[in-house]
Amino acid sequence: MPYTCAPLGSLADMTRLSAKSLLLLFLLHFSLQSPWSHGLQPGEPEARKIYIVYLGERRHEDPELVTESHHDMLASVLGSKEDALSSIVYSYKHGFSGFAARMTESQARKIRGMPGVVSVRENQIRRVHTTRSWDFLGLDYKQPNGLLAKSSFGDGIIIGVLDSGITPESPSFSDAGYGPPPSKWKGICQAGPSFPASSCNRKLIGARWYADDLDDETRAQEVLSPRDSNGHGTHTSSTAGGNIVHDVSFMGLVAGTVRGGAPRARVAMYKVCWQSCSDAAQMKAMDDAIHDGVDVLSLSIGSAGENPAAMHVVAHGIPVVYSAGNEGPIAQTVENSSPWLLTVAATTIDRAFPVVVTLGNNETFVAQSFSSKDSGDDQFYEIQSYQDEECNYRHINETMKAGSIIFCFTSNFSSPPDYGSISYMVAMKGGRGTILPYYHDGVLLQETNIFKNAPWVPIDYEMSYKIYQYNISGIKHGKPMAKISATRTTIGSSVSAPKVAVFSSRGPSPSYPGILKPDIAAPGVSILAAAPKTPPFGKDILYHFDSGTSMACPHVAGAVAVLKSLHPEWSPAALKSAIMTTALTYDNNGFPIQADGKTSKLADPFDYGAGSINPNMAADPGLIYNISASEYLKFFKCMGTGGLGAHGNCSVGKSPYVVADLNLPSIAIPDLKVTSRQTVVRTVTNVGRQQNAVYRAFFHAPAGVKMAVEPSVLAFSRGRSVLSFRVTFEATRKVQGDYMFGSLAWHDGGSHWVRIPIAVRTVIEEFYSNIY
Numbered sequence: 042m043p044y045t046c047a048p049l050g051s052l053a054d055m056t057r058l059s060a061k062s063l064l065l066l067f068l069l070h071f072s073l074q075s076p077w078s079h080g081l082q083p084g085e086p087e088a089r090k091i092y093i094v095y096l097g098e099r100r101h102e103d104p105e106l107v108t109e110s111h112h113d114m115l116a117s118v119l120g121s122k123e124d125a126l127s128s129i130v131y132s133y134k135h136g137f138s139g140f141a142a143r144m145t146e147s148q149a150r151k152i153r154g155m156p157g158v159v160s161v162r163e164n165q166i167r168r169v170h171t172t173r174s175w176d177f178l179g180l181d182y183k184q185p186n187g188l189l190a191k192s193s194f195g196d197g198i199i200i201g202v203l204d205s206g207i208t209p210e211s212p213s214f215s216d217a218g219y220g221p222p223p224s225k226w227k228g229i230c231q232a233g234p235s236f237p238a239s240s241c242n243r244k245l246i247g248a249r250w251y252a253d254d255l256d257d258e259t260r261a262q263e264v265l266s267p268r269d270s271n272g273h274g275t276h277t278s279s280t281a282g283g284n285i286v287h288d289v290s291f292m293g294l295v296a297g298t299v300r301g302g303a304p305r306a307r308v309a310m311y312k313v314c315w316q317s318c319s320d321a322a323q324m325k326a327m328d329d330a331i332h333d334g335v336d337v338l339s340l341s342i343g344s345a346g347e348n349p350a351a352m353h354v355v356a357h358g359i360p361v362v363y364s365a366g367n368e369g370p371i372a373q374t375v376e377n378s379s380p381w382l383l384t385v386a387a388t389t390i391d392r393a394f395p396v397v398v399t400l401g402n403n404e405t406f407v408a409q410s411f412s413s414k415d416s417g418d419d420q421f422y423e424i425q426s427y428q429d430e431e432c433n434y435r436h437i438n439e440t441m442k443a444g445s446i447i448f449c450f451t452s453n454f455s456s457p458p459d460y461g462s463i464s465y466m467v468a469m470k471g472g473r474g475t476i477l478p479y480y481h482d483g484v485l486l487q488e489t490n491i492f493k494n495a496p497w498v499p500i501d502y503e504m505s506y507k508i509y510q511y512n513i514s515g516i517k518h519g520k521p522m523a524k525i526s527a528t529r530t531t532i533g534s535s536v537s538a539p540k541v542a543v544f545s546s547r548g549p550s551p552s553y554p555g556i557l558k559p560d561i562a563a564p565g566v567s568i569l570a571a572a573p574k575t576p577p578f579g580k581d582i583l584y585h586f587d588s589g590t591s592m593a594c595p596h597v598a599g600a601v602a603v604l605k606s607l608h609p610e611w612s613p614a615a616l617k618s619a620i621m622t623t624a625l626t627y628d629n630n631g632f633p634i635q636a637d638g639k640t641s642k643l644a645d646p647f648d649y650g651a652g653s654i655n656p657n658m659a660a661d662p663g664l665i666y667n668i669s670a671s672e673y674l675k676f677f678k679c680m681g682t683g684g685l686g687a688h689g690n691c692s693v694g695k696s697p698y699v700v701a702d703l704n705l706p707s708i709a710i711p712d713l714k715v716t717s718r719q720t721v722v723r724t725v726t727n728v729g730r731q732q733n734a735v736y737r738a739f740f741h742a743p744a745g746v747k748m749a750v751e752p753s754v755l756a757f758s759r760g761r762s763v764l765s766f767r768v769t770f771e772a773t774r775k776v777q778g779d780y781m782f783g784s785l786a787w788h789d790g791g792s793h794w795v796r797i798p799i800a801v802r803t804v805i806e807e808f809y810s811n812i813y
């Protein structure tokens with residue numbers, strides 16, 4: 042599917058700070074054209090595009106020989122070695138074999154037919170998906186016997202982040218108190234403009250950048266070094282592995298300590314995102330990350346998780362964590378849904394930023410604001426109001442009076458105003474505040490108002506209507522007025538959390554409905570983390586808020602780093618299993634976790650996978666669902682992920698969802714026929730302290746489905762630490778069904794509840810065969 046850029050102000054964009062859209066709007070103003078959008082003009086010679094040639098596992102030990110074989114293969118199609126050398130963009134030679142090269146479609150077709158070629162695909166362009174959060178998760182750094190202390194705060198673990206670069210001067214990446222990098226580290230510090238080789242240190246141990254596939258025009262606009270000019274990569278890296286930094290605040294708001302999940306882990310940045318992130322570059326970065334010796338990879342990037350490189354990374358024992366995407370609450374929007382990945386949904390945390398708005402008639406209401414602590418001064422100002430189409434920054438720019446509060450009223454909540462540019466404009470023109478409707482209540486806009494004197498207050502329809510009525514009637518009492526208080530910060534159980542964020546992408550997986558996705562949820566709303574010192578953040582802003590599954594992903598990567606430090610022998614599947622089977626499905630007030638959408642509802646596995654991550658429990662899961670690299674490889678081939686299709690050996694007709702038997706810590710059956718049963722097999726390994734543990738099955742069958750677990754008791758012993766069981770599903774309703782959800786938990790009578798989520802949809806046979 043070709044990448045298309047979401048228009049500004051779209052739902053997708055809103056999940057990340059308008060700082061970015063502001064930047065685009067005011068600094069670049071749409072002048073940036075995607076280099077990939079140029080079509081072929083009539084009469085031109087056949088255009089050359091970048092194609093990724095994937096050759097599977099590498100055939101030589103020596104990486105240089107691997108690259109040479111790539112040159113030979115390319116030369117045989119392009120005609121000469123010189124042409125091969127000038128067209129090759131990246132050679133993948135460490136963790137797997139393949140290359141990216143510029144060629145014409147007919148040349149790509151020729152290569153596709155050559156022996157040893159698994160797939161040839163056109164390079165795809167992806168986009169990036171944005172601390173109290175760690176305390177909220179119970180990962181308390183002050184507890185002497187806590188998980189962080191036990192895992193030495195992630196010491197010795199290397200977190201690799203593929204993103205938009207990094208800000209090496211941030212206190213989050215200071216190396217004060219660090220010893221030399223772990224001896225296994227083989228990475229480099231690749232210098233470039235505003236990023237001398239000395240930018241890396243004992244904390245930020247490596248940095249590379251990948252620009253070989255960019256065209257000249259784009260290269261000219263970019264900082265060709267690991268320097269982060271966008272803010273995304275600095276934010277995500279500091280969330281996963283940033284230092285503990287005290288006395289941080291965002292303009293007085295949320296003053297306190299900021300830190301990453303594994304604060305003593307080392308960080309390595311692989312800059313693959315410029316204006317966007319290409320698959321060819323990501324594959325090269327993954328190949329290098331395998332070579333360099335990273336322990337976990339964190340990628341807050343759209344859709345690229347289905348490329349073969351990610352599977353090879355996992356096959357090398359490196360867990361790969363991806364964001365689920367920001368296209369929620371619409372179903373079937375989850376991205377990065379390959380089974381070897383940990384796909385992360387976003388939730389809120391127990392923190393809110395209330396402000397009090399008082400109208401001239403003394404009517405008050407509480408809303409949320411992200412403005413700096415002192416921006417609201419509690420003084421009455423005149424309200425200047427705009428309706429529907431009038432509410433755009435150009436019109437406001439032309440008509441607003443300094444010293445007034447700008448209010449927008451819209452009768453159509455499905456076309457919300459462009460918050461970022463309007464509040465920016467109001468602040469620039471000396472306004473005293475912006476009150477704008479936000480189309481969904483429940484979720485606080487993550488937008489940080491970086492303009493001190495003009496608080497920005499997103500409000501819901503009801504409040505919006507109150508102000509509208511007051512404005513209309515206000516004329517009787519003179520000018521309509523309003524005042525906005527300073528922003529406060531509230532934390533704790535008065536703010537119900539976690540809730541699945543409205544923007545978080547939802548299952549079922551459109552690519553693989555037989556794999557339950559997302560896997561897990563983690564904080565991704567209003568996350569405070571490190572910022573670059575570039576516009577629009579400014580010199581003084583070291584930390585800023587951002588929201589998105591992009592921000593949730595590094596939370597899980599940080600937790601994986603801590604767990605891996607504690608259990609270095611655990612496979613990526615074991616780490617994923619531990620995280621999923623211990624997830625929480627209840628919020629901080631003991632109620633089932635909710636999911637925000639058009640309205641709030643109880644969250645189900647398509648919203649949050651197994652639930653909200655609970656790192657403390659994940660350290661001691663009792664049982665794990667393990668998967669070996671070779672099984673992943675087998676399913677990789679079956680699913681045609683690498684475009685294998687024709688070469689694969691899966692009998693799709695006989696067994697369309699053979700993936701059901703992959704030993705995942707979840708079960709998804711998209712096609713349970715009403716006249717038949719389906720059985721899946723799972724295997725668990727006892728990793729608890731108690732070798733003779735006895736586990737009993739507790740399950741909650743999906744509505745309309747009879748479920749049986751056989752055997753229902755698993756008695757482990759010395760030498761019998763791996764046991765299998767079968768789960769059988771039988772539809773009891775004779776109607777075509779929606780997805781229904783259930784769960785299966787193994788309980789040892791003590792502290793272990795090893796729970797997996799289940800999603801089943803029943804289909805009527807005739808209907809089913811008509812469709813396929």
Ligand SMILES: *[C@@H]1O[C@H](CO)[C@@H](O)[C@H](O)[C@H]1NC(C)=O
Nearest residue numbers: 399400401402403404518522
């Ligand atoms: C609003 O409250 C203030 C102080 O309580 C009072 O002086 C003022 O008259 C009230 N205004 C209206 C319109 O009720």
Ligand SMILES: *[C@@H]1O[C@H](CO)[C@@H](O)[C@H](O)[C@H]1NC(C)=O
Nearest residue numbers: 066067434435436438439466
């Ligand atoms: C705002 O208006 C001024 C003049 O009134 C103009 O110079 C400026 O370009 C406008 N800004 C935008 C972003 O339209």
Ligand SMILES: *[C@@H]1O[C@H](CO)[C@@H](O)[C@H](O)[C@H]1NC(C)=O
Nearest residue numbers: 429451452453454455456457
């Ligand atoms: C509301 O806005 C949406 C999106 O711009 C548009 O499709 C729809 O027609 C509008 N509805 C009304 C009643 O104006």
Ligand SMILES: *[C@@H]1O[C@H](CO)[C@@H](O)[C@H](O)[C@H]1NC(C)=O
Nearest residue numbers: 426427428450509512513516
């Ligand atoms: C606010 O009131 C004024 C005066 O009655 C009116 O002209 C304006 O249209 C109103 N604004 C909105 C958004 O209704």
Ligand SMILES: *[C@@H]1O[C@H](CO)[C@@H](O)[C@H](O)[C@H]1NC(C)=O
Nearest residue numbers: 610611612615667668669670
């Ligand atoms: C899981 O499987 C891998 C590969 O087969 C193995 O190395 C590992 O020891 C197993 N167990 C755990 C807990 O990771």
Ligand SMILES: *[C@@H]1O[C@H](CO)[C@@H](O)[C@H](O)[C@H]1NC(C)=O
Nearest residue numbers: 678679685687688689690691
């Ligand atoms: C498919 O099966 C055939 C015969 O069983 C075998 O020779 C071939 O290697 C298999 N191909 C793949 C890609 O597994």
